[in-house]
Amino acid sequence: MGPVHGTTPQLAITTHAGLTSPEAAGRLTEQGPNELVRGERASAWKFLASQFKGAMIWLLLGACAVSAALGEVADAVAIGTILFLNALVGFFQEYRAERAVLALRALSAPRARVLRDGHSVVIPAAEVVCGDMLLLEAGDVVAADGRLREAHALQTVESLLTGESEPVEKQTTPTGPETLLADRLDRVFLGTAVATGRGVAEVEATGMRTEMGKIAGLLAGAGETQTPLQKQLEGVGRTLLYLCLGIVAIVSVVGLVRGMASLDVFLYAVALAVAAVPEGLPAVVTIALALGVQRMAARHAIVRRLASVETLGCATVICTDKTGTLTTGRMEVRDLWGSDRRELLRVAAGCNDAELGMAGAADIGDPTEIALLRAAAARGIRRADIEREAPRRAEAPFDSTRKRMSVLRGEDLLYVKGAPESMLPLCTAGTAGAPAANVEMAERGLRVLAVAVGKGPRERDLSLLGLVGIADPPRPEAVEAIAQARQAGIRTVMITGDHPATALAIAREMGIVRADEDPSIVVHARVTAAEKIEIVRELKRQGEIVAMTGDGVNDAPALREAHIGIAMGRGGTEVTREASDMVLTDDNFATIVAAVEEGRGIHDNIRKTLVYLLTGNTAELALMLAASLLGLPLPLLPLQLLWINLVTDGLPGLALVMDPPLPGVLDRPPRPPAEPMLGRSQWTRILWVGALEAGVVLAVFLGKLGGGDATVARNFAFSTLVFCELFRAFAARSRRFVYWQVGAFTNAHLIAVVALSALAQVSLGHLAFARSLFRIQAMSGADIGLCLALGLIPVTVLELSKLLRAARSAPGSAEAPPSAHAGP
Numbered sequence: 001m002g003p004v005h006g007t008t009p010q011l012a013i014t015t016h017a018g019l020t021s022p023e024a025a026g027r028l029t030e031q032g033p034n035e036l037v038r039g040e041r042a043s044a045w046k047f048l049a050s051q052f053k054g055a056m057i058w059l060l061l062g063a064c065a066v067s068a069a070l071g072e073v074a075d076a077v078a079i080g081t082i083l084f085l086n087a088l089v090g091f092f093q094e095y096r097a098e099r100a101v102l103a104l105r106a107l108s109a110p111r112a113r114v115l116r117d118g119h120s121v122v123i124p125a126a127e128v129v130c131g132d133m134l135l136l137e138a139g140d141v142v143a144a145d146g147r148l149r150e151a152h153a154l155q156t157v158e159s160l161l162t163g164e165s166e167p168v169e170k171q172t173t174p175t176g177p178e179t180l181l182a183d184r185l186d187r188v189f190l191g192t193a194v195a196t197g198r199g200v201a202e203v204e205a206t207g208m209r210t211e212m213g214k215i216a217g218l219l220a221g222a223g224e225t226q227t228p229l230q231k232q233l234e235g236v237g238r239t240l241l242y243l244c245l246g247i248v249a250i251v252s253v254v255g256l257v258r259g260m261a262s263l264d265v266f267l268y269a270v271a272l273a274v275a276a277v278p279e280g281l282p283a284v285v286t287i288a289l290a291l292g293v294q295r296m297a298a299r300h301a302i303v304r305r306l307a308s309v310e311t312l313g314c315a316t317v318i319c320t321d322k323t324g325t326l327t328t329g330r331m332e333v334r335d336l337w338g339s340d341r342r343e344l345l346r347v348a349a350g351c352n353d354a355e356l357g358m359a360g361a362a363d364i365g366d367p368t369e370i371a372l373l374r375a376a377a378a379r380g381i382r383r384a385d386i387e388r389e390a391p392r393r394a395e396a397p398f399d400s401t402r403k404r405m406s407v408l409r410g411e412d413l414l415y416v417k418g419a420p421e422s423m424l425p426l427c428t429a430g431t432a433g434a435p436a437a438n439v440e441m442a443e444r445g446l447r448v449l450a451v452a453v454g455k456g457p458r459e460r461d462l463s464l465l466g467l468v469g470i471a472d473p474p475r476p477e478a479v480e481a482i483a484q485a486r487q488a489g490i491r492t493v494m495i496t497g498d499h500p501a502t503a504l505a506i507a508r509e510m511g512i513v514r515a516d517e518d519p520s521i522v523v524h525a526r527v528t529a530a531e532k533i534e535i536v537r538e539l540k541r542q543g544e545i546v547a548m549t550g551d552g553v554n555d556a557p558a559l560r561e562a563h564i565g566i567a568m569g570r571g572g573t574e575v576t577r578e579a580s581d582m583v584l585t586d587d588n589f590a591t592i593v594a595a596v597e598e599g600r601g602i603h604d605n606i607r608k609t610l611v612y613l614l615t616g617n618t619a620e621l622a623l624m625l626a627a628s629l630l631g632l633p634l635p636l637l638p639l640q641l642l643w644i645n646l647v648t649d650g651l652p653g654l655a656l657v658m659d660p661p662l663p664g665v666l667d668r669p670p671r672p673p674a675e676p677m678l679g680r681s682q683w684t685r686i687l688w689v690g691a692l693e694a695g696v697v698l699a700v701f702l703g704k705l706g707g708g709d710a711t712v713a714r715n716f717a718f719s720t721l722v723f724c725e726l727f728r729a730f731a732a733r734s735r736r737f738v739y740w741q742v743g744a745f746t747n748a749h750l751i752a753v754v755a756l757s758a759l760a761q762v763s764l765g766h767l768a769f770a771r772s773l774f775r776i777q778a779m780s781g782a783d784i785g786l787c788l789a790l791g792l793i794p795v796t797v798l799e800l801s802k803l804l805r806a807a808r809s810a811p812g813s814a815e816a817p818p819s820a821h822a823g824p
Contacts, residue, residue, distance in 0.1 A: 018115025018133040027129035034128045034144055034206035036213055112143035132203040139364050140194045145210040146201030148172050148186050153397040154197035155366055156188055159323045161211060161554055162497040166331070166447060167195040167366055169400055181211060181528070182497060191553065196353060196366040197397075212553045215529045232677035236610065247621065251628050258631065284609050284650065288657035292602045299594050300586035302569065308581040310606070311564045313599025314545050315490055316670045318592060319536060319558070321550040322496040322506055324568060326482075326589055327472040331367040333375035334446055334473060337437040338430075338466020342379055347465055348451045349376035350386045351407045351415035353397075368447065371470050394457065406459055414454040416462060423450035423464070430464035441469040445505020471502070474510050481590035482511050488596060489669030493522045493539075495532050497554065500525035532558035545670070549584075549592065550576060566592060593666075601661025603671070609656040611682050612732040616649045616725045618690025623697050623721070633710040635701045635717045640774055648722045648757045652729035655750040659733060685735065689728070693794050697721045700790060715765075715776045716787060722761045723791025726754045731798040736806075738799045758788075 019027070068076035110125040115133040125143040128134070134146055142156065148170055155167035162182040171185045181189075188201045190210040207213055248269040255265035292309035303309055323329055338344045349372060354365025356373050363370045373383060390410030398405040404418025416423065420438045424431055427450075434450070441448045446469035452462035482492050492512050496503050503525040507513045512522055524535060532548075536558045539546045548555070548562035556579040559565025567580035568587040577583055584591050620641055627635045636644075678686075700720045704713035729750060730739045745751070764770040765778040779787070 017118045019129070019131050020117050024116060024127070024129055024132065027131060028127060031129055031206060033126040035126050036208060110141060110143065113140070128203060128206055130203050130206060134188070134201045134203060136188065136194050136199040136201060138194055138196050138198075139362070142188045142190055142192050142194065142201075144203045145187065145189050145205040146203045147174075148188060148199055148201050150198075150200040152198045153399065154199040155195040157193045157195050157367065158182070158189065159329075159497075159552065161189055161192060161215075161552060167368070169398075170197075170199065171400065180526075182526070196369070215553045215556065236677055247625065251625070254628060284613070284653045284657055285606055287654055288602050288606050288609070291658065292598050295598060296582075296595055299591055300584060300588065301591050301595060302583040302585060303581070304583065305581050308564050309595065310599045310602045311545070311581075312547055312592070312595045313597075313601070313603045314670050315547045315564070315596060315599075317491045317493055317539055317544045317546050318485060319493045319495050319532075319539070319546060319548045319562065320589065321552065321555055322494055322498055322503060323472060324551050324587065325549050326478050326494065326510060327474055327506065329472065329587075331371040331447075331470050332473045333371050333468055334471050335441060335444075335469035336466060337434070337441070337469075338451075338464075340465065342381070344451055344466040344468070345372070345376040345379060346381050346386065347415045347453055348372045348417055348449070348468060349381055349383055350390070350409060351405055351417045351451070352383065353395075353405075356383075368449070368470055372449075372468065375468075396459075404459070408457050412456050414456065414459070414462075415451075416454065416459055417449050417451045417468075420448055420450040420467065423452055423462070426459055427452055427462045427464040429462075430466075434464060434467060437467055441467065442501075443505070444469070444471075444509075445502045446471045471506075474506060475589060478589035479510050481593040484593045484666055485596070486511070488593075488666040490596065491522060493524070493535075495524045495527050495535055495558070497527055498525055529554040529557055533561050536561045543674070547592065549589070551587070552576065597661060597666050600665045601659075602657075604662060604665070605657040605659050607677060607682070608659075608732055608735070609653045610677065611686055611735075612656060612729060613645075613649060613653050614678075615686045615689045615693070615728070615732075616644070618686050619693035619697070619721065619724070620644065622691055622694035623701075623717070626694065626698055627701070632701075632705070633714075635697070635714060636721070637714070637775060640714075640718050640776075643774065644718075644722055644725065648726055648761060651753045651757055652726060652732075652750060655747060655753045656729065656732060658749050659747050681735075689794060689798065692797060693721065693724045693728070696724060696790055696793050700787075711775065711777065715779065716783070718774070718776060719761060719779065719784070719787040720790045723758065723788055724794050726757055726761075727791050727795040728798065729754055731795045731802075736802065738802050 064076050064080050111122050112125045112128050113120060113122050113135045114128060115121075115135065116123075120135055128143045132144070133149070134143060136142065136154065148154070149172065151170045151172050154170040156170060157167050168182070168185065170188065173186060175184050175186050188199070190206075190212045205211075205213075251269050252265050255269075256262070289309055293303045296303055296309060320326055333345075336344060352365075352369045352372055354363065354369035354373055356370065356377065357363045363373075376383075386409075390413055392407055392409055394408040396402070396406040398418065402418070403422035404416055406414055406416045408414055416426075420434070424434060424438075430452075438448050438450075449468045449470065450464060451466060451468060452464045454460065454462040485492055494503060494507050494512055500523075503523055504513070504519055507519065507523045513519045524531075527535070532555065536546055536548055540561075540563070546562045547564045547566060548558050549566040549568070550556070550559055551568035553576060555567075556576045559567060559576060559581075560579040564582065565580040566582045566584060567576045569577065569583045569585040570587045582595070620636065623635055627633070697717050697720050701713050701717040704716045707713070733739065733747070733750075734742045762779075762784055764774060765776055771777065
């Protein structure tokens, strides 16, 4: 063994002249700035225009245009207003989220130290060109891709690019072009950080020609995916569109056969179309998602697209990076083996070139050495005290051949640390049990260091003090979140560029892999950016709803390809944030599970609100169609239908989406991706309850029509239908449990909305402009009481049917509280 030499000298740079200023200026003009091309920023107008998409919106726009063409100005204004307000809500939510993501860029412009005209100068990173000589030292961020010309104990952290959590030791020995990115030890890459040592690299690629630029270019081939909610609502919108066209055709044929005037037939058809369309639905969905966005913002998540909140609710797989997402992103001493652990850490801290930051400053040096200093500091061991008690006289830095580092201190006291296979043969004391302890730590995915002391400058006859196991530890909250996701029927799949043994050890510790499971299904290590995309695509081909998380540039294409991409806001890169649908400002995996819970609650609320709205529309359609087939006058005018849909229907719908999530929403599995928003049970409920309401109102209309005054009959039908739909909102909160079982006062908004809407309906007949606008008459107290009593019929039937169904399912037993598995 060779002697310990003096402290490593400063890096010599005189042998590299670098470019001249004119050469650099010419190359900058030819090659362009050293920047990654950003995607085109959506303007405010594009954000607003994107809100007017979908079959439902186009259907309402058509109804608005037809009403305006017929001179029904009030109808057109009412429909147009609700569409515009709905668009504004979605616009402000998504535009604000985009601005919030831009705010994450508020960082100082990166700079680089290069040789120009034979001198070391600091320039903006954008001005680095091919041929420049980059001067690198600990703490620097590499400004471009380059080949190393000199490397002195140089290590770089490439986790953002490769996913490898540990620093990579660099060398000048050339590697071939077919070498994997993580194994190109003679290269440094844009965006990676220098952990320790010094080096000189000749720039070979800048901007989009760098490895990070190539990964950013993959984003162009990764398409955004339509969310399940968008697909479901598109299906509902198409169904309603076909329904409207069919009803208009039937009514038109019947009217023309009976000899009605063409204009009267058309007006009747328009009234039916208005009755069929739930005008408040777009606003209800937007408000439901916006509320979810606000709740998620309070829980450290910025949602860039409204539908992303609900998408997580039906996720079946969460693909996640390891470093910085499931783990803390910094190395930590996880285990110690040795009889005197304090002395073990004291020597490890003394054989160390890292520096802990003071007063909030960043730590400097190799992450492994920083972890040793932190562990020593936690036990009151300070490097400054070691330097004072036993000053450093000489050192032999770590290199890939010796795999150890030595520091000579004080009176010929030698501190040594390094790989166990390099250290143990040099030790003549303290090695009993060390080989077995080394194997046990390595099998747990720990990076193991041996620490020893000796006398004199030569590394021989050492005494082993013990072993130190170091790793990037799991986030405690992530372990719990993975367990919650498993209980909710969601698989967690680790996709990382890290070493397979390390990835598997972390996966087992976090509960991603259990003893009886095949790890190859849920753990993918040494994965490139292109392979990550293919894994996501394969899961999608299998019918999975995929959420993908990540922080590095190599994660960005897969984030774009997934149904929902989730970026880390603190440690993530700009490219990754731009590719994402959601940004976690706390970089916490547990926030994703909270979003899943929020998403499931939102879907439940949207579904039950949609059932509530379409039941009302079905009642209106059945009433109007029955009157048409029976040759009766219009029981409701188009503007009266709009009042019902937008005010007494839409407002309770908005209150319904504010219902809190049902208890135990994470205890049930994800809904099948192919499951429609409205299945057989929902349509059955819509049809029979709608027919019940229509029957009550038609009976009132026929009874009053016997007096010969169609206006009076219409007046009673109008108020009765309003009260039917308002009171039915209380039963709409659950299809299984009656109102008081789901918590009578857990949704105070609904109580207030129903009360105010009922008061508004009663007031219409007492306001002159309202009587003229809606063509109604004032009603006496007795008449209003009759309409209120009739309006209670549907809700009473619904609640009684729930109690009877519960009694049949559990004869002789009291009604149980809501089940954790109960749907909306």
